Amino acid sequence: MTENMKPITDRGYKLLHNGAIALSQVEANGMRIDIDYLNRAIKNTEGRINKLSTRMQNDEVFKTWKKLFGTKTNMSSREQLGKVLFSELGYDCPSHTKTGKPQVNETALNSIDLRFVKDYVQIERLKKTRSTYLQGILRETTVNEFIHPVFNLHFVKTFRGSSDSPNFQNIPIRNPVIAKLVRRAFIARLNYRIVETDYSGVEIAGATCYHKDPKMIAYIENEKKDLHRDMAGQIYKLSKKQITKEIRYCGKNMFVFPQFYGDYYLHCAKNLWDAISQMKLKTTDGIKLFDHLKTKGIVKLGRCDPEQKPKEGTFEYHLKEIEDDFWNKRFKRYGKWRKDWWYEYLKKGYFDTLTGFRIEGVYKRNEVINYPVQGTAFHWLLWSLIRIQKILNKYKMKSLIVGQIHDSIVADVHKKEFKNYIEITQQVMTVDIRKHWKWINVPLKIETEASPVHGSWYEKEKVV
DNA sequence: TACTTCGGCGCC
DNA sequence: AAAGGGCGCCGAAGTA
Numbered sequence: 001m002t003e004n005m006k007p008i009t010d011r012g013y014k015l016l017h018n019g020a021i022a023l024s025q026v027e028a029n030g031m032r033i034d035i036d037y038l039n040r041a042i043k044n045t046e047g048r049i050n051k052l053s054t055r056m057q058n059d060e061v062f063k064t065w066k067k068l069f070g071t072k073t074n075m076s077s078r079e080q081l082g083k084v085l086f087s088e089l090g091y092d093c094p095s096h097t098k099t100g101k102p103q104v105n106e107t108a109l110n111s112i113d114l115r116f117v118k119d120y121v122q123i124e125r126l127k128k129t130r131s132t133y134l135q136g137i138l139r140e141t142t143v144n145e146f147i148h149p150v151f152n153l154h155f156v157k158t159f160r161g162s163s164d165s166p167n168f169q170n171i172p173i174r175n176p177v178i179a180k181l182v183r184r185a186f187i188a189r190l191n192y193r194i195v196e197t198d199y200s201g202v203e204i205a206g207a208t209c210y211h212k213d214p215k216m217i218a219y220i221e222n223e224k225k226d227l228h229r230d231m232a233g234q235i236y237k238l239s240k241k242q243i244t245k246e247i248r249y250c251g252k253n254m255f256v257f258p259q260f261y262g263d264y265y266l267h268c269a270k271n272l273w274d275a276i277s278q279m280k281l282k283t284t285d286g287i288k289l290f291d292h293l294k295t296k297g298i299v300k301l302g303r304c305d306p307e308q309k310p311k312e313g314t315f316e317y318h319l320k321e322i323e324d325d326f327w328n329k330r331f332k333r334y335g336k337w338r339k340d341w342w343y344e345y346l347k348k349g350y351f352d353t354l355t356g357f358r359i360e361g362v363y364k365r366n367e368v369i370n371y372p373v374q375g376t377a378f379h380w381l382l383w384s385l386i387r388i389q390k391i392l393n394k395y396k397m398k399s400l401i402v403g404q405i406h407d408s409i410v411a412d413v414h415k416k417e418f419k420n421y422i423e424i425t426q427q428v429m430t431v432d433i434r435k436h437w438k439w440i441n442v443p444l445k446i447e448t449e450a451s452p453v454h455g456s457w458y459e460k461e462k463v464v
Numbered sequence: 465t466a467c468t469t470c471g472g473c474g475c476c
Numbered sequence: 477a478a479a480g481g482g483c484g485c486c487g488a489a490g491t492a
Contacts, residue, residue, distance in 0.1 A: 074488075158482060262478090
């Protein structure tokens, strides 16, 4: 256990006890791996890396690099690349690390328009894929072609779980090309299909059990209401009809979630503003967002200097107003909870989760607000996993739980048990759990995705 | 050679 | 008043 966490109720203790037993079975089950595919994929990736590498070595920038570092030249050294770009070639260094060195991450590199730099970013992405994933999974695959990832319950200070050897919880999914390259290696057993069941919006629901804000409850209960869309509309001054999927995405991932995690308007304003050009945002009627905002009187982001008050009429000023409105009007009760929860912690020196644990020690405000929510959300998943596995065992079903990713359960489901498995997860994760924890004050929803029989994890598709 | 720290990046 | 929460794994560079 981490030093500052302990169960303070019988239920809390039992959850971890039964959770450890359940996860040990998950580990023993393991997931089937296509070794032949992995070997092919490694070779292919190798080829792509070599091709890019050759092109880079013929580039003018590389000559400068070699002049600077001679025999010490290492094309995968970010530090060296930083010196080449920011000291030698005179490009602007947008930011520095906490130890004062130039930051050479993807954001910084994307600001430089050179083929050499684009090739570098691409090659690093492929190397990450090769080493951490393709080779990393192959290394952990046993002679009978299974991996058995470890699922820990006692390392994470928020009461979440973690996974290692290999880490089952960070397999690529957002970049579709990389996702396919890696996930194709995870395959279903013969006559089985891979089924992944996610709790949707679980942290928002978890938080609602603490703050009990009636407006948030309404958002969750009413299928027609959509917080991310509403915020996107307020941010970019749009009507519901004008909001595209991309614009909603920005509202969700650059305002709503960051705000819940304790971010503030300056950071949000900058991201939301940059997204307009980077994602080429347009309304559903094809109007560029910059043009649209101009008609509403906003033409500038503002200086985004934390030391200075934002000027009226700027986008940052607008975001400051939205943030105020968000916490003091729209979700007034939630905003009050955050203050009360923090001051209560300052008085007592600890805080308790609804699932029966105490977290003691020195924490920052954002940690005190986030830990109970993150932990509670994971405990819902863990409780469900234990219950589902018990049912699978009790009825001697062939289907097996093979992994857990914080708010989702991955199983290898026998083709004849598919419908049954869906019913079990639905019952346990949305109905039974609310009988176990009476303080859950919002409906819980799940989403299921499944691969074809004999398919790979990459091929999963929504089950309706 | 073995170990640690840092920065980076994959995921929720 | 402060100003994004949580992981694990990799390679580079420094140290012993």
